[in-house]
Amino acid sequence: MDGAPAGKAGPSRVTIRPAREDEIETLCRIERSAAQSFRLVEAFSWIATGEVQSAERHRDLIGKGTNWVAAVDGDWPVGFLSADIAGPELHIWEISVDHLHQGFGIGRRLIRHAVEQAGAYGLDAVTLTTFRTIPWNCPFYERLGFCTLDEAELPARLAAVLDEEAEHGLPRDTRCAMRLAIKE
Numbered sequence: 001m002d003g004a005p006a007g008k009a010g011p012s013r014v015t016i017r018p019a020r021e022d023e024i025e026t027l028c029r030i031e032r033s034a035a036q037s038f039r040l041v042e043a044f045s046w047i048a049t050g051e052v053q054s055a056e057r058h059r060d061l062i063g064k065g066t067n068w069v070a071a072v073d074g075d076w077p078v079g080f081l082s083a084d085i086a087g088p089e090l091h092i093w094e095i096s097v098d099h100l101h102q103g104f105g106i107g108r109r110l111i112r113h114a115v116e117q118a119g120a121y122g123l124d125a126v127t128l129t130t131f132r133t134i135p136w137n138c139p140f141y142e143r144l145g146f147c148t149l150d151e152a153e154l155p156a157r158l159a160a161v162l163d164e165e166a167e168h169g170l171p172r173d174t175r176c177a178m179r180l181a182i183k184e
Contacts, residue, residue: 023077034099080094162177
């Protein structure tokens, strides 16, 4: 697929469906596009030109059925959410919406779909890690019902994810782990 659809997509024209292997290059392009928002945050502007999720990881998660796209205009992907089942939880590794399609609720729809899928799988919760203070990160997820986990209550799995992120240049004090309970 070359180029993007003309115009902007309102949320009523969005379809969430499983990602396909032939879309991996498009998903990488979407993540690069979404990362351009970080150019506005001086401390993290390097993210705009940094690495994106690997094709291998996309392929693995597509195979597991936990990589979904938001598609518009005749099935054109404009956003995606990659997750993996970790014990009794669905962990979101990446959510990206092409910069031209941001602000229309596509990210919310992807999150809602992931939560619905986690419930259908019989999982207890959805987790993720994100930036604490960037408006389209932690505050966004809080509005969707996610709770920030205190260091004292941080499961070993999420502490390890935050540690690995720190090794890749994301300072631990700028990051947090979040959880949305599906079952109590």
